Amino acid sequence: MRFDFPALLLLLIPALGAIIFGMRRLRLGPTHLRFPALDTVKKARPSSFGSWVNLPRWLQAMALILAIIALARPQVEEPSELTGEGLDFVIALDMSGSMNAVDMPAREIILKQAIGREPPNRFEAASEVIKRFIRSRDQDRFGLVIFANKAFVKFPLTMDQEATLKIIDDLVLDDMTRTPDGYCTNACTITGESTAIGDALARAYKRLEDSETTSRNIILITDGDNNSGTADPEEVAKYIGQQTPDRPVKVYSFLVGGGDDTFLPAYDQRTGRQLRNARGLRVYEKAEQDFPVNPELLRRVAEVTGGEAFEVATEKEFQRAFDNLVKTRFESPSIRNYREVFMWPLGLAIFLLLTGEVLAMTIWRRWP
Secondary structure, eight states, X not given: OEESSXXXXXXXHHHHHHHHHHHHHHHHSOOOOOXXXXXXXXXXXXXXXXXXXXXXXXXXXXXXXXXXXXXXXXXXXXOOOOOOOOOEEEEEEEOSGGGGOBOSOHHHHHHHHHTTOOOOOHHHHHHHHHHHHHHTOTTOEEEEEEESSSEEXXXXXXXXXXXXXXXXXXXXXXXXXXXXXSOBTTOOSSOOSSOOXXXXXXXXXXXXXXXXXXXXXXXXXXXXXXXXXXXXXXXXXXXXXXXXXXXXXXXXXXXXXXXXXXXXXXXXXXXXXXXXXXXXXXXXXXXXXXXXXXXXXXXXHHHHHTOEEEEXXXXXXXXXXXXXXXXXXXXXXXXXXXXXXXXXXXXXXHHHHHHHHHHHHTTTOOOO
């Protein structure tokens, strides 16, 4: 609850003062009659109404307080579902083999595996953040482009959250093990030997090109440099910036990983399969060399389109940076609707005032 004119509540101070003064005067100096003899008075018996003789004045005092509260216009917040034009997002998600890396200290990996859980790799961490983001936005449309050697549109812009989340859950990251024919042994969604960032940006933009909404955004998540595909990321970004000056398509890039605590699944040198411990959990080893990254490229791509670039070394940093992006760029201002309720104290004040007056003129009539 709030008051539209809270300053008027200050009137309660003199009102309470007047009430206290008036009631005290009634108690200390009651109206009296002169009798020529005490015999008549002695025969009188106290009435059951006598102790309530001041009730009408108390009711009118309460009416005065309620009238002042009504004058301040109390209002209560009214829950309402606000609808309006949603935003369009295309998420370009890197599914190259390097996204198998785990960015957390060895101690945390050991602690997670001690309770039977695998630490999330870069791809899994990104997928969870994306899914949480999609669930939080009922009015927006989402599309997904996945990329590694090449870029593919996994689903176009849609508001079907359930289908979107299921498709993301069904994505399988290349674990870099191969059959004799050169195919993924884990039925991966896309082979991940390289990273085609330019192609991913081009396909993401094509999904947004015909969008009618005023806010169109590409969220690019990668851990590497552009080393595959036919399109140059900077040229694609410049084209996007030139084509959409009035309704820009902004690119928000996340370069994940690259910290000191980077671990990769260990492989058997003889069979090429991932090593697992006695409990069936993956064995991890420290990454021997840094992955090729190009933060300057991602920064230029974001700046040309009016977006923003982030560098996050760990899973937790990625979550914080993504949440910060949502709060500062994509959150709508909070709008509250208030409903007037001054009629309730006003109505009660009128009722108490009239009731007090009627009682003062009938049951508790004072004479003289």
